[in-house]
Amino acid sequence: EAPRPSKWGRRLKWTAYAAGAVAVVGGVLAYRHHPMPQQEPDPTKKTLLVLGTGWGAISLLRRLDTSEYNTIVVSPTNFFLFTPLLPSVTTGSLESRSIITPIKYFLRFKPFGIKFVEAEATQIDPASKTVEILDSGEVHGAITKTRLPYDYLVIGVGAESQTFGIKGVREFGLFLKEIRDARKIRTRLMDCIETAAFPGQPDDEIRRLLHMVVVGGGPTGVEYAGELHDFLRGEVDKWYPEIAPHLKITLIEALPHVLPMFSREMIEYTEKSFADMNIDLLANTAVQEVRAKELVVKDTKSGATREVPYGMLVWATGNTMRPVIKDLQARFADKGQSNRRGLVVDEYLRVAGMPDIWALGDCTATAFAPTAQVAAQQGTYLARQLNDLARTNRTGNDILATCPPFDYKHRATLAYIGDERGVSDVSLPFWSNMVSFAGYQSYLFWRSAYLSNLYTLRNRALVAFDWTKEKLFGRDISRE
Numbered sequence: 059e060a061p062r063p064s065k066w067g068r069r070l071k072w073t074a075y076a077a078g079a080v081a082v083v084g085g086v087l088a089y090r091h092h093p094m095p096q097q098e099p100d101p102t103k104k105t106l107l108v109l110g111t112g113w114g115a116i117s118l119l120r121r122l123d124t125s126e127y128n129t130i131v132v133s134p135t136n137f138f139l140f141t142p143l144l145p146s147v148t149t150g151s152l153e154s155r156s157i158i159t160p161i162k163y164f165l166r167f168k169p170f171g172i173k174f175v176e177a178e179a180t181q182i183d184p185a186s187k188t189v190e191i192l193d194s195g196e197v198h199g200a201i202t203k204t205r206l207p208y209d210y211l212v213i214g215v216g217a218e219s220q221t222f223g224i225k226g227v228r229e230f231g232l233f234l235k236e237i238r239d240a241r242k243i244r245t246r247l248m249d250c251i252e253t254a255a256f257p258g259q260p261d262d263e264i265r266r267l268l269h270m271v272v273v274g275g276g277p278t279g280v281e282y283a284g285e286l287h288d289f290l291r292g293e294v295d296k297w298y299p300e301i302a303p304h305l306k307i308t309l310i311e312a313l314p315h316v317l318p319m320f321s322r323e324m325i326e327y328t329e330k331s332f333a334d335m336n337i338d339l340l341a342n343t344a345v346q347e348v349r350a351k352e353l354v355v356k357d358t359k360s361g362a363t364r365e366v367p368y369g370m371l372v373w374a375t376g377n378t379m380r381p382v383i384k385d386l387q388a389r390f391a392d393k394g395q396s397n398r399r400g401l402v403v404d405e406y407l408r409v410a411g412m413p414d415i416w417a418l419g420d421c422t423a424t425a426f427a428p429t430a431q432v433a434a435q436q437g438t439y440l441a442r443q444l445n446d447l448a449r450t451n452r453t454g455n456d457i458l459a460t461c462p463p464f465d466y467k468h469r470a471t472l473a474y475i476g477d478e479r480g481v482s483d484v485s486l487p488f489w490s491n492m493v494s495f496a497g498y499q500s501y502l503f504w505r506s507a508y509l510s511n512l513y514t515l516r517n518r519a520l521v522a523f524d525w526t527k528e529k530l531f532g533r534d535i536s537r538e
């Protein structure tokens with residue numbers, strides 16, 4: 059039998075437990091009440107203006123040595139959005155606040171203050187080194203527009219949803235890019251369901267209202283279709299059994315297959331899974347026009363057109379440039395800025411033809427796909443360059459002298475496709491081949507990868523709580 063610890067041994071043990079508890083509570087309180095650093099601009103330092111609070115900009119700000127610059131951040135959203143989990147907000151699997159983080163949470167641990175301005179950049183003028191900003195919120199003060207001067211400018215404004223100018227898309231379709239888009243989809247979905255359940259609704263109209271169409275078979279469209287499937291099977295079947303048999307999801311894709319950036323096995327697995335889940339995949343079909351209650355689609359092989367009635371339409375056909383980028387490009391077309399995907403940058407992320415301006419993420423046209431992984435790595439790279447630039451007293455144009463060019467390391471391509479199935483193409487270090495796996499393990503991998511990638515402990519706790527809540531009580535079906 060193990061000897062009983064002495065009286066002093068027991069006291070020591072309980073003292074250690076108490077000290078541990080005090081340290082945890084103290085740490086939480088210190089974190090919760092950490093003050094925002096305040097600082098007047100230092101006229102001896104250069105002004106660094108950062109546009110955006112997305113993947114690229116946040117990754118830059120987290121690593122930037124703020125003591126080297128007077129840093130100003132301008133963005134119409136005063137938070138960072140963790141886009142990979144956005145499709146889950148459309149069905150209430152996750153609450154919207156669980157995947158956003160106020161920008162000030164990132165900035166308060168910086169030793170020197172960063173000024174945040176909630177506004178939209180509307181015009182960039184490299185000649186006068188100023189950016190015009192507009193208060194685009196709903197509440198306006200006496201001043202809504204001004205110009206901010208900069209020494210160095212980083213553009214990370216992302217992109218907006220592409221419509222290819224197809225008639226009716228903006229009027230009748232819903233997008234999935236911002237947090238407000240996900241909330242709109244959640245409300246519209248419940249509106250279609252409640253309207254279909256209205257007494258005496260004719261069968262044809264019930265079928266139309268419950269026909270949910272997703273256009274675009276890229277990862278946004280596929281992940282949304284998967285989440286929608288889970289909501290319909292998990293909640294609508296249970297709460298609206300009288301109309302549930304009429305529910306239908308259709309995914310329309312102009313190309314022969316979905317998920318072009320995944321390996322062939324993962325594409326086949328997704329298409330087979332969609333067949334199992336009764337998600338209708340209309341491949342080789344391009345939408346030509348959107349009307350209030352029907353779409354006009356064209357078979358890209360035969361050229362035949364037909365009408366498809368729908369209740370809700372989610373449009374996910376990729377990215378296009380934001381107006382501020384289009385405007386800048388138009389003025390620098392003769393200086394190599396004519397790429398329709400975005401700003402042309404060199405391998406150091408410097409914008410072609412515009413001194414002291416860098417750009418990163420979805421607003422640029424590079425050899426890399428417009429993904430969070432790329433934008434985040436570019437942000438880290440640029441922070442290192444800007445820290446280095448300030449410490450060595452060089453100017454923006456000198457950067458070529460010592461810095462290595464940006465080098466992207468692809469880690470993985472993951473997607474959730476519904477029914478607790480995922481698809482993953484993972485690059486391993488020291489292994490030239492990619493490892494692909496699909497199904498339940500891939501879904502668990504997807505969940506754990508994104509849970510651990512969330513930037514704050516608070517967001518991780520909220521997401522884990524929402525997932526547990528969904529398992530125990532199901533999703534909320536209120537239309538609000």
Ligand code: FAD
Nearest residue numbers: 110111112113114141142179215216419420428429430431
């Ligand atoms: P964003 O993150 O879009 O940030 C742009 C920022 O600029 C925002 O803060 C915005 O408010 C601000 N802004 C906009 N206009 C202006 C203006 N005029 N002036 C100033 N600021 C402005 N990628 C992955 O790698 N993995 C995934 O799993 C994944 N899932 C995704 C799921 C969805 C639903 C979507 C839509 C995208 C997903 N992506 C994913 C792609 C990824 O989100 C983008 O590639 C990434 O957000 C690009 O980062 P960014 O910093 O360029 O732009």
Ligand code: NAI
Nearest residue numbers: 274275276277278279311312344345374375376428472473
């Ligand atoms: P996308 O550009 O990847 O796919 C859009 C799809 O829409 C294309 O396959 C295209 O053929 C199709 N399309 C275009 N016009 C059409 C029409 N008129 N009718 C029917 N189909 C049409 O766009 P998506 O999914 O919005 O993604 C944008 C970016 O974000 C991509 O770079 C993607 O890699 C990234 N992303 C990554 C995710 C992940 O890694 N899990 C999740 C979501 C987005």
